[in-house]
Amino acid sequence: MREFYSVTFSLFAVFSKPFDGVAGLAAAPGLQKMHVYTPGKAHDPFLNDGAPPPLVLQLYFPSLDKVEESLDGALQTIQGRCEVQVMQVLPYLVPEPREPACTYLVAYEGKAEDEKAWHAHYLAHHPALMARLPGIRELEIYLP
Numbered sequence: 001m002r003e004f005y006s007v008t009f010s011l012f013a014v015f016s017k018p019f020d021g022v023a024g025l026a027a028a029p030g031l032q033k034m035h036v037y038t039p040g041k042a043h044d045p046f047l048n049d050g051a052p053p054p055l056v057l058q059l060y061f062p063s064l065d066k067v068e069e070s071l072d073g074a075l076q077t078i079q080g081r082c083e084v085q086v087m088q089v090l091p092y093l094v095p096e097p098r099e100p101a102c103t104y105l106v107a108y109e110g111k112a113e114d115e116k117a118w119h120a121h122y123l124a125h126h127p128a129l130m131a132r133l134p135g136i137r138e139l140e141i142y143l144p
Helices: 023-027 064-072 074-078 115-131
Strands: 008-015 033-037 055-061 082-092 139-143
Touching (some): 008 064, 055 082, 064 074, 064 082, 082 115, 115 139
Antiparallel strands (some): 008 055, 082 139
């Protein structure tokens, strides 16, 4: 079920206030692609986690070295304006891959009692369940 690519990393930048410098970030060395997420409205009867952030950026890089180089250069403008986390990207095959029309980002808060066991169980079971969702176009899992 896994589709193997070279290892890539995503830098997630979560802003609590609007930021108008997104276009300038495209000059980051090694930046492969960038997703710009702004909030939409949806009703989830099982979850109410408050208002979404006004902006989340996801920047893809081929290596941690390129992430660090970018943070020291082109991405200095975001430092201090957002929360940043870098994660390894694990892409998975889906039945009908296409460009995503929308994105549903999920974050699991807190620490697992045994993080290695939690990740192993999640990766062994969850991607197969998500890939069966009707109309799913892309599936990526991110590991710290």
